[in-house]
Amino acid sequence: MVLITLVSSDEQNFPVERELLKQSGTIETLIVNMNLDDEDTDAAAMPIPLPNVKGDVLEKVIQWMEHHKGDPVKEGDNEDNNAEIVVPQWDDDFFKPAMYGSKHLELTVAASYLDIKNLLTLSCKAISNTFKGKTGPQIREEWGVPNEFTPEEEEAIRKENEWSE
Amino acid sequence: MCIDFYPPEILKMITDHLSYDDHLALSQTCRRLYAFSPSCEIDTLKLNKDYPLPIDGDNLKHLSSILTNCIIDKVTLVIGKMTETNFDEIINFLDTVHATKVDFVLPKRPNLSVLSPLLRDDFASRLVRAGIEEVTFSSYRFILPENESKEERVKSQFVSRLLQRLFNAGIKNVVVDYDGLLNETIHNREQLDILLKETEEFKKPLLLRLNFPQKAPHNLGCFSEDNEALGRRVRVFEWKNTNRVPWSDNRICHSITLEYVAKDDKSPHNTRKEDVRIQAPTFRQRIE
Numbered sequence: 001m002v003l004i005t006l007v008s009s010d011e012q013n014f015p016v017e018r019e020l021l022k023q024s025g026t027i028e029t030l031i032v033n034m035n036l037d038d039e040d041t042d043a044a045a046m047p048i049p050l051p052n053v054k055g056d057v058l059e060k061v062i063q064w065m066e067h068h069k070g071d072p073v074k075e076g077d078n079e080d081n082n083a084e085i086v087v088p089q090w091d092d093d094f095f096k097p098a099m100y101g102s103k104h105l106e107l108t109v110a111a112s113y114l115d116i117k118n119l120l121t122l123s124c125k126a127i128s129n130t131f132k133g134k135t136g137p138q139i140r141e142e143w144g145v146p147n148e149f150t151p152e153e154e155e156a157i158r159k160e161n162e163w164s165e
Numbered sequence: 166m167c168i169d170f171y172p173p174e175i176l177k178m179i180t181d182h183l184s185y186d187d188h189l190a191l192s193q194t195c196r197r198l199y200a201f202s203p204s205c206e207i208d209t210l211k212l213n214k215d216y217p218l219p220i221d222g223d224n225l226k227h228l229s230s231i232l233t234n235c236i237i238d239k240v241t242l243v244i245g246k247m248t249e250t251n252f253d254e255i256i257n258f259l260d261t262v263h264a265t266k267v268d269f270v271l272p273k274r275p276n277l278s279v280l281s282p283l284l285r286d287d288f289a290s291r292l293v294r295a296g297i298e299e300v301t302f303s304s305y306r307f308i309l310p311e312n313e314s315k316e317e318r319v320k321s322q323f324v325s326r327l328l329q330r331l332f333n334a335g336i337k338n339v340v341v342d343y344d345g346l347l348n349e350t351i352h353n354r355e356q357l358d359i360l361l362k363e364t365e366e367f368k369k370p371l372l373l374r375l376n377f378p379q380k381a382p383h384n385l386g387c388f389s390e391d392n393e394a395l396g397r398r399v400r401v402f403e404w405k406n407t408n409r410v411p412w413s414d415n416r417i418c419h420s421i422t423l424e425y426v427a428k429d430d431k432s433p434h435n436t437r438k439e440d441v442r443i444q445a446p447t448f449r450q451r452i453e
Contacts, residue, residue, distance in 0.1 A: 102170075105170055105171060112172075112175055120178065124175065124178040124181075125182050127179050128181075128182035128183050128187075131187050132184075132187050134190055135190050136190045136192075136193030139190060145194050146195075148196050157193055
């Protein structure tokens with residue numbers, strides 16, 4: 001089993017199975033371009049620095065990739081926006097503990113940076129699910145967002161959108 | 166932790182999964198997400214066919230500027246309190262984007278003053294000058310107070326007056342959702358016959374399509390009969406409204422199409438040779 005070491009922004013090393021990393025477009029490109037696949041060269045032993053991903057986030061990303069090992073990897077951006085995406089129960093449980101905090105934001109941004117399309121799609125879908133059927137104030141309360149609007153602005157917004165009520 | 170810390174490209178992916186109502190609720194949580202607040206200018210605009218743009222401040226001017234040299238065949242406008250004020254800009258906008266079709270979505274439970282832009286003397290002529298050929302009036306639920314007969318009478322006159330002005334100005338096609346300009350409670354032959362009879366007085370070739378929702382009676386053909394003397398034929402189609410609009414579900418609609426075919430050379434319809442065909446399931450007009 002070939003292991004490739006990922007190095008997080010806080011200098012933590014994560015030896016990861018080569019096969020798992022095929023889920024990350026960014027890392028896969030790097031491996032191919034730098035011949036890190038070639039066990040006969042010194043490059044194979046070269047760790048891959050990920051300066052935009054902290055250790056605890058990278059650990060979560062690897063955990064997610066391990067669970068989804070063998071899943072088909074999305075290619076390109078030709079996603080059908082009309083297709084209904086269902087977040088599987090395992091992923092829902094995986095995202096939920098950090099959903100309203102900065103950790104989920106960091107995980108989603110990492111998925112984007114590492115180009116892990118399935119993780120990014122499911123993460124975004126899980127977030128959007130938290131908004132469904134909620135009002136603006138309910139979303140604010142759930143996400144702990146302070147109300148920036150003055151009563152006058154709120155009234156103006158209400159009037160502006162009353163046609164759709 | 167605020168939702169608006171998410172980078173724009175990720176916010177876009179999140180909101181792509183939302184319905185219009187959920188999108189609207191999310192936009193009201195904080196300033197950044199309220200993308201089109203009255204005081205802000207358009208910075209980044211994602212044009213989504215399902216997502217309307219309130220016309221506030223200079224938004225329409227900015228939009229016109231962004232879309233200069235673009236061609237947008239059909240523009241959907243929601244009539245509101247600001248429509249009258251923005252009328253000139255709206256016409257200029259339609260002209261700028263070379264629109265040929267405009268869909269006016271009527272608000273729910275409006276008073277007639279909100280509809281005043283439609284009653285302007287220059288409404289139809291300016292639409293024609295801007296290049297508009299087809300006008301649609303639609304609404305998910307356009308309901309005036311039921312027990313006010315005066316309102317009803319005014320509204321009935323309003324509809325025929327509006328149609329007359331549009332056709333006289335040169336609009337080729339008018340499409341009316343029955344829930345739009347007409348009251349959804351007047352699904353009866355007498356009311357519809359009155360309206361159809363009034364169309365005879367236009368004395369012009371016209372193409373008027375009335376769309377009925379599924380709940381309308383199935384024997385729509387008997388609502389009004391052909392008028393051989395005038396050359397009017399009434400056709401009934403059934404079609405599925407597949408346009409995805411945020412305020413309406415897909416609906417099976419019945420469509421009554423009035424088709425005018427001039428009978429002889431002296432007919433007032435025979436002032437020009439023209440053959441206009443529009444793909445089924447819409448309608449066809451033939452003038453010879």
